[in-house]
Amino acid sequence: MSPSPNSDDTESLLFQLGTRIDSLEKIPMSAGVLLAISLASFFTYYDFSNYAYISPMLKESWNIQDSEIALGASLTVLGYVIGAVLITIYADLYGRKPALVISVLLLAGGSILAASAQDMTQMVIFRLITGIGIGSEIAIVATYIGEISPKSKRGRYTSLIVFFGWTGIALSGPISFALFEGEINDFVQIDGWRIILAIAVIPALFALILRMRMPESLRWLISKGKMEEANRLLIKLGLDPITRQGVVNHSERENASNNVSDVTKEFKQEDKKGLKRSSHGADKNLTILFRNIVTFRNIVTNRRIVFSRISILSAIWSLALIPIYASLLLVVEYTNQGYEIGESIAVNMIASSGFVAGGICSLIIADRIERKYQIALSCAVMGMAFILRGIFIQDYLGLVISSFMAFGANAWMISNLLTYTAENFPTEIRSTCSGIVEGAGRLIATVGPFVFIMLVTFGFFNLMVGLAAFSFVAAIVVLLLGRNTLNLSLERLNG
Numbered sequence: 001m002s003p004s005p006n007s008d009d010t011e012s013l014l015f016q017l018g019t020r021i022d023s024l025e026k027i028p029m030s031a032g033v034l035l036a037i038s039l040a041s042f043f044t045y046y047d048f049s050n051y052a053y054i055s056p057m058l059k060e061s062w063n064i065q066d067s068e069i070a071l072g073a074s075l076t077v078l079g080y081v082i083g084a085v086l087i088t089i090y091a092d093l094y095g096r097k098p099a100l101v102i103s104v105l106l107l108a109g110g111s112i113l114a115a116s117a118q119d120m121t122q123m124v125i126f127r128l129i130t131g132i133g134i135g136s137e138i139a140i141v142a143t144y145i146g147e148i149s150p151k152s153k154r155g156r157y158t159s160l161i162v163f164f165g166w167t168g169i170a171l172s173g174p175i176s177f178a179l180f181e182g183e184i185n186d187f188v189q190i191d192g193w194r195i196i197l198a199i200a201v202i203p204a205l206f207a208l209i210l211r212m213r214m215p216e217s218l219r220w221l222i223s224k225g226k227m228e229e230a231n232r233l234l235i236k237l238g239l240d241p242i243t244r245q246g247v248v249n250h251s252e253r254e255n256a257s258n259n260v261s262d263v264t265k266e267f268k269q270e271d272k273k274g275l276k277r278s279s280h281g282a283d284k285n286l287t288i289l290f291r292n293i294v295t296f297r298n299i300v301t302n303r304r305i306v307f308s309r310i311s312i313l314s315a316i317w318s319l320a321l322i323p324i325y326a327s328l329l330l331v332v333e334y335t336n337q338g339y340e341i342g343e344s345i346a347v348n349m350i351a352s353s354g355f356v357a358g359g360i361c362s363l364i365i366a367d368r369i370e371r372k373y374q375i376a377l378s379c380a381v382m383g384m385a386f387i388l389r390g391i392f393i394q395d396y397l398g399l400v401i402s403s404f405m406a407f408g409a410n411a412w413m414i415s416n417l418l419t420y421t422a423e424n425f426p427t428e429i430r431s432t433c434s435g436i437v438e439g440a441g442r443l444i445a446t447v448g449p450f451v452f453i454m455l456v457t458f459g460f461f462n463l464m465v466g467l468a469a470f471s472f473v474a475a476i477v478v479l480l481l482g483r484n485t486l487n488l489s490l491e492r493l494n495g
Contacts, residue, residue, distance in 0.1 A: 009244055011491070013222045014427060016242040017230070018491040021218070022151040028237045029148055029215070034157075036210030037141055038164040039203040040104050044137045045165030046172045046200050047111060047130060049352075051076065052328065053176035053345075054193040058123070061191060068120045073328070075124050077446055079131020080138075081439040087136030088143075088435025092428065096144045096217040099431070103140060104211060106133030108204040115198035135442070139435040142418040147219040147427065151489050155366030158419040163363060166355035166411045168200075173349035175199070219490070223427040309424045310437055312481045317421075317441025319474035320379055320413060323386060323467035325448030327406075333452075337393055337460060347396075351403035358411025371420045372482035376475040378413035382406055383471035390464030423485045426494035 021028065055069045083103070091099035110130030117123040142158055149157045179192040215237075221230040222242075231241035334344035358378075365374065385406035392398025425433040455466040485493055 010223060010225070013227065013242055013244065014219060015489075015491045017218055017222050017234075018151075018489045020234070020239050020242070021148070022489050024150045024239075027145075027149050027153065027157050028239065032210050033214045034161070036207050036214050037100075037145070037161050039207035039210070040100075040107065040137060041141065041161050041165040042168040043104075043107060043200045043204045043207070044134050044168070046168030046175075047107065047197075048134060049169045049172045050176055050196050050200075051127070052331070052348075053173060054196055056341075057191070057193040058120070061193070062120055064120050068124075072120065072124045072127050074446070075128040076131040076134075077325075077442060079128045079133075080135035081443045082128075083132035083135030083137075084139045084435040084439035084442070085135075085432075087132070088139050088431040091136075091140050091143065091431035092220075096140060096147070096220055096431065097211070097214060099136065099140050100144065100214075101208065101211050103133050103136040104204055104208050106130070107137060108201050108208065109133075111197050111201050111204070115194045115201075135439065136435070138418070139438050140431055142422045143431045143434055144217055146419060146422040146490065147217045147430070151487055152367055154423070155371060155416065155419045155486075156363060158422075159359065159362040159366045159415045162411075162415045162418060163356075163359035166359035169355045170352045173345075173352050177345075177349065219427045306425070306429070306433065310433060310440075312477070313421055313424060313437040314440040314444070316375070316474055316478050316482070317417065317437060318444035319470050319477065320375075320382075320417070321441055321445035322448045322451060322470045323382070324410060325445045326452040326467055327448075329449055329452045333456065333460070333463075334399075339396075343396070347400055347403055351400050351407055354404035354407030355411045357404070358408035358413075359415060361408065362412045362415035366415070366419070367486065370484055370486045371416050371423075372478050372484065374416045375413055375420060375482070376479045378409045378416065379471045379475035379478070382409035382413065383468035383475070385409060386464045386468035386471065390461035393460050420482075420485060423488075423490065423493055424483065427490070 027034070051073060055072075058064065058069065058072075059066075083106070087099055087103055087106075090102070106129055110126050110128075110133055114123055114126035114130060117126055141161060145158045145161055146154050176192075176196050179195050215233055216229075218230050218233060221227075221233070227242070227244075234241050331341075331344045331348060334347060335341055339347075362374075382405075385402050388402035388405065389399060392402055421434050421437050422430055451467070452463065455463040458466075483493075
């Protein structure tokens with residue numbers, strides 16, 4: 001058992017570790033680790049968007065009301081909030097790796113159950129489970145990738161992982177549309193919507209297998225006083241081990257090297273213990289965790305810093321997400337503006353390629369421009385895209401192009417927000433605080449559809465201007481209150 005880490009020792013060791021990681025040219029992990037996370041990212045975002053496409057099929061199959069469809073969507077969002085908070089707490093207490101395994105299990109299990117649902121009551125419950133997996137996955141992945149990436153590549157690697165998610169969103173429409181056709185359904189004798197939900201489990205299972213073999217976050221190991229395990233992993237990755245004196249001597253490196261052959265076996269044993277861990281000592285661990293949150297690494301005079309960051313980031317997330325959540329009603333509103341239902345769905349399906357374009361944009365410039373400026377600019381572009389929707393509502397091509405802009409700005413913004421949020425908190429509480437921020441932001445943003453209903457009475461153009469205002473305010477908040485984080489080590493940002 002590792003000794004309880006001293007706060008000063010831990011900070012010193014984290015600085016040493018951060019220096020080693022930040023000096024690297026690329027992430028010190030195999031392609032298999034990146035694939036394990038990327039596959040689940042594809043599945044997460046695919047599942048996030050496919051509910052909108054299967055809703056008409058559910059209404060037809062079960063003869064249900066719009067209110068029941070809305071309940072399923074609401075419970076999914078509630079699941080995001082639960083997962084973003086509860087599973088991220090687990091990630092800070094027991095490790096990023098077991099939490100990532102749990103999140104993909106929830107995702108796969110929830111989707112399989114939803115695909116086999118026999119009525120809307122079951123669907124609502126199973127969508128809640130899926131939502132918990134989605135919420136935890138999004139928050140913990142950003143934490144994990146940020147902790148194992150060099151400072152000069154943090155944004156790029158996070159954007160790379162999320163890019164697979166944007167691809168999942170872009171493909172969910174065409175996949176759903178293809179499965180709407182009767183020929184496939186007649187051949188397999190299964191409702192198309194069940195296939196749409198179940199098909200994503202395939203990449204999730206591959207991701208689960210790969211995740212069982214992925215290493216734990218080095219920074220998390222050090223924060224928990226597990227220096228021996230961290231050093232074995234460092235040597236396995238070809239990096240120098242760390243010491244409390246800051247200098248690696250030959251005997252220490254040799255001792256650590258002699259144990260490298262046992263690292264995989266020990267990590268597997270530790271994983272089993274972590275996944276099967278009883279509640280014994282959980283209260284004590286939770287007390288320590290929340291004490292760290294309240295005192296910001298036990299520095300009582302600076303406790304307001306962590307709460308200030310949570311408040312500012314939650315405000316940015318909620319302001320940015322309110323117009324996005326409100327947009328869930330746009331397909332229906334397009335029909336009110338005179339378009340056929342097929343034309344309305346096609347607007348989103350065609351324009352969803354903007355998610356891929358926005359993801360590529362983020363990949364290219366992620367670590368070239370200060371992140372808060374990218375977030376502000378993407379919010380401003382999204383706001384302008386909403387206004388253009390209002391202008392071109394009777395011009396189908398213009399509506400598609402402006403929607404493409406909105407989706408692209410959305411992807412660019414979220415990719416940066418995920419990186420930016422995780423950068424703002426120390427290792428001991430990074431996952432929990434990121435989860436609180438994203439959970440609070442998404443919870444507040446659920447007012448989006450109600451804002452939509454309130455503003456639409458003033459006309460479509462005024463509706464779009466009103467939603468754009470939230471994006472513009474988000475841009476102003478991040479410019480005025482956001483911190484600079486580009487090319488700064490996580491330890492310097494939170495020291």
